[in-house]
Amino acid sequence: xxTTSAQLLRMAHATSDVDELLDIGCDLADNDELAGAEYCxxxxxDLGDAAAAFNLGNSLKGQKRFHEAVDAYELALExxxxxxxxxxxxxxxxxxxxxGEIRAYEQAERAGDRNGALGLAFCWREQGERDAxxxxxxxxxxxxxxVAAAVLACWxxxxxxxxxxxxxxxxxxxxxxxARADLGSLLVNTGRVEEGRLVFLRGxxxxxxxxxxxxxxLYADVLGDDTAAEAxxxxxxxxxxxxxxxxxxxxxQSHGDLAGAERHFRQAAEGGDTLxxxxxxxxxxx
Numbered sequence: 001x002x003t004t005s006a007q008l009l010r011m012a013h014a015t016s017d018v019d020e021l022l023d024i025g026c027d028l029a030d031n032d033e034l035a036g037a038e039y040c041x042x043x044x045x046d047l048g049d050a051a052a053a054f055n056l057g058n059s060l061k062g063q064k065r066f067h068e069a070v071d072a073y074e075l076a077l078e079x080x081x082x083x084x085x086x087x088x089x090x091x092x093x094x095x096x097x098x099x100g101e102i103r104a105y106e107q108a109e110r111a112g113d114r115n116g117a118l119g120l121a122f123c124w125r126e127q128g129e130r131d132a133x134x135x136x137x138x139x140x141x142x143x144x145x146x147v148a149a150a151v152l153a154c155w156x157x158x159x160x161x162x163x164x165x166x167x168x169x170x171x172x173x174x175x176x177x178x179a180r181a182d183l184g185s186l187l188v189n190t191g192r193v194e195e196g197r198l199v200f201l202r203g204x205x206x207x208x209x210x211x212x213x214x215x216x217x218l219y220a221d222v223l224g225d226d227t228a229a230e231a232x233x234x235x236x237x238x239x240x241x242x243x244x245x246x247x248x249x250x251x252x253q254s255h256g257d258l259a260g261a262e263r264h265f266r267q268a269a270e271g272g273d274t275l276x277x278x279x280x281x282x283x284x285x286x
C-alpha cells in the first residue's frame with residue numbers, strides 16, 4: 001500500500017504549479033520527510049518563488065547542510081523574503097561565522113523580526129559583551145518578545161539572585177528552560193525546597209538539561225538521596241551535558257566507583273569542563 005509520503009511525492013512529480021509544490025513540500029516537512037520537502041521546494045524555487053527558496057533553506061538546515069542552506073536563504077533575500085534573515089543568522093552560527101551572524105540578526109531586527117534582537121543578545125552574551133547583550137534583549141522585550149522577557153529574567157537572576165524576580169521567572173518557565181531552572185533555584189533559596197524540587201523534576205521530565213544538574217545537586221546536597229541524585233545526573237549526562245558528567249563523576253568517586261568516575265570526568269573534560277579536567281588529573285595522580 002502506498003504511503004502518504006509516497007503519494008505526496010507522486011503528486012509533486014506530476015505538477016509544476018508553485019503553490020501546489022509549496023503545499024506538498026510543507027506537508028512533507030511536517031512529516032519530517034526533509035529530502036522530499038527539499039525536492040518540492042527546490043523545484044518551486046527554480047521557478048523563481050521567494051518563499052520556496054526560504055523553505056528550501058529550512059529543509060537544508062534541517063539536514064545540517066548548512067552551506068547549501070546559506071545559499072538558499074541568500075537567494076530568498078534577493079527575492080525579497082526578509083524572514084530569511086533570522087534563519088540565515090542561525091545557520092551562520094552553526095558555521096562559526098560570527099560577523100555574518102551578527103549582520104543577519106541586525107538585518108532581521110531592522111526588518112521587524114522580534115527574534116533578531118534576541119539573536120543579537122545571545123551573540124553579545126557569548127562574546128562577553130554584557131551591556132550590549134542586555135540592551136539587545138531589552139529591545140526584544142520592548143517589541144513584545146515573551147521569550148526575551150524570560151531570558152532577561154534569567155540574566156537578572158544570575159547577577160542578583162533577587163527573589164522579586166519570581167513572577168518573571170514563573171511567566172517564562174514554559175518558554176525558556178533556564179527560566180524553569182532558575183525558578184527552582186529561587187524556590188530552594190527561599191526555603192520552598194519541595195516546590196523547587198517539583199519544578200526541577202518537571203524540567204527533567206521535559207528533557208531540559210538546565211534542570212537536571214540542579215535537581216541532582218538538591219538531592220545530593222540537601223535531601224541526602226544519592227540514588228535520586230545519580231538518576232538526575234545520568235539523565236543530563238545522557239543528553240551530553242558536561243556539568244552532569246562532572247557531577248556524576250564526583251558522586252561515583254565518593255562511592256568508590258573509580259572506573260565510572262574516570263569515564264564521566266573524561267567525557268566532561270572532552271566537552272571543555274575545566275573542573276572535570278582537574279578532577280581527572282587528581283584521580284589519576286597526574
